[in-house]
Amino acid sequence: MAQTFLMKAKLAILGATGAVGQEFLTILDERGIQPGRLRLLASPRSAGSTCTYRGRELPVEEVGPNSFSGVDVALFSAGAAASRKWAPVAIDAGARVVDNSSAFRMDDDVPLVIPEINAAAIGGAPLIANPNCSTIIMNVAVWPLHRRHPVQRIVVSTYQAASGAGRRAMLELENQTRDVLDGKPVKPAVFPVRCAFNLFSHNTPIDEQGYNAEEAKMVHETRKIFGRPDMAITATCIRVPVLRAHSEAINLTFGEPVTAEEAREILSQAPGLRLMDDREGNRFPTPIDATGQDACLIGRIRQDASQPDGRGIDLFVCGDQLRKGAALNAVQIAEALMTE
């Protein structure tokens, strides 16, 4: 239904040649958006090429002051600096912007939206921020439980795919892995250290408290999305040699007892989630299962034995970083805009 409304919109994509930009095209194609209703934009560095979309070669134009005239919704995924520069231009031209960067996420007047959780926060805002990928994937799983039984504390450890660092990072993982298997020397370029058959702490700057920027995003964005500025959250964000789906081990503390059975029942019916929790067959979510899927996969749902009063639940979630972690969530926001 929302898709029908989106089909009437004139759309622009800023950052069309990137990993998320390309995923936008896949998702818009699935939604039946016609090439004539789509404008592809990029920074000077990436402009000038073309993208094949629904059998038509679409030019990737350099973004400029006139790029957004007549555009209803602009999907931004070209980094925070480009968002800061071009969002005001797009809004002045009458477009509404769904921004995938971190530029505006924590601004008080910018809604930060996961449609399954807080679509209502959009209101008439001209600019809507798409949360961090790890934040989205965690909260699609945590929110349905939190709604029924308020969560008091989250301890999360992530297993993050290369795609979160862009297309070049995915290529580096593949090429470097081949080099390691061939006994060739490793020369990290996109990542600061070897990624092949290795893993490392997310290489964003460390703050005074010792948290890296990715971990801080998971804390502060979750508080904003949930409307719980004091929510207790600690995160450890780790990059793993996986291409495009993030995994997260989540430990929850509730204010009251919650059984694993009730948690499983709630999560099995929650939007944006698919249960994969086969204890007998030992089949639980993996990033490969989640790759290319709209739903995040949820499993390993169990009572946390370290909280004997029954107030703890452990979970394991996998979600496609480029889809629900980025492009899909943004398109869902755009769909919500078009149905307002």
Place this chain on the structure above:
Amino acid sequence: MAQTFLMKAKLAILGATGAVGQEFLTILDERGIQPGRLRLLASPRSAGSTCTYRGRELPVEEVGPNSFSGVDVALFSAGAAASRKWAPVAIDAGARVVDNSSAFRMDDDVPLVIPEINAAAIGGAPLIANPNCSTIIMNVAVWPLHRRHPVQRIVVSTYQAASGAGRRAMLELENQTRDVLDGKPVKPAVFPVRCAFNLFSHNTPIDEQGYNAEEAKMVHETRKIFGRPDMAITATCIRVPVLRAHSEAINLTFGEPVTAEEAREILSQAPGLRLMDDREGNRFPTPIDATGQDACLIGRIRQDASQPDGRGIDLFVCGDQLRKGAALNAVQIAEALMTE
């Protein structure tokens, strides 16, 4: 010093051709053990081959009733069934057994030992159990803090290497990764699902509470080693596409406030650990850094912001699964035996 005592011992290795067995040879070589003081044993399936050790070809003999005569210390790493069968035989022959399997770990009269923590528990026991690899690596990091400020609760997420499932698993990871890069179909054999560019919940049986056997080992073995049968621990054990070093994200709750500075100071001086905690340079432990090292690497030491009373600390540890996680810890136990 301990190494001098070990040099006088007559040693046997059961499971000499496995991944841990091969690591025993590397470590005994480093300790200067002469070939004449070493007997290599294996199950009928693996016996009959030879291993090169210090320039000599040593036969790998089939283990039998007379294999342990004259042996001072037998290092076992051939699985729980072989341990159950041959440990009584070795002890009857006068040998002391250091068993790497899970067969006897939870037996009341069998000490479960990490020498940095509870070497004193060995007493005169004829059989000493080597803990699970994830348990050892976690506790080398947790114990020094626990000694000073009792830990009330542990929440741990693991990033476990293929080596924990043996040599064939390591080969499967390499070969399958090459197949994926070459676009060939994936046929998991050792692991139940694809391991290349993927990760999955540790494929040990799930108990009634929903914990897998690896997670249960981390809980129960830690309680035994620490002498704290009621210690609150929850674990999520995940296998990642890494060859031979485990990583663990550890969240601790203490009974009293502990600052990150004090935790770092304690851990920087703890035996078996090497600090790698460079916030400015964003360099923290990785499995590749830990590979081949005796010390476990410790970093990401920070105050857990989700526990505002200062009672929480987050850590990240990497340790070589075949060394401190298995063979090295067993050799250290053997060294302790010879100095008694």
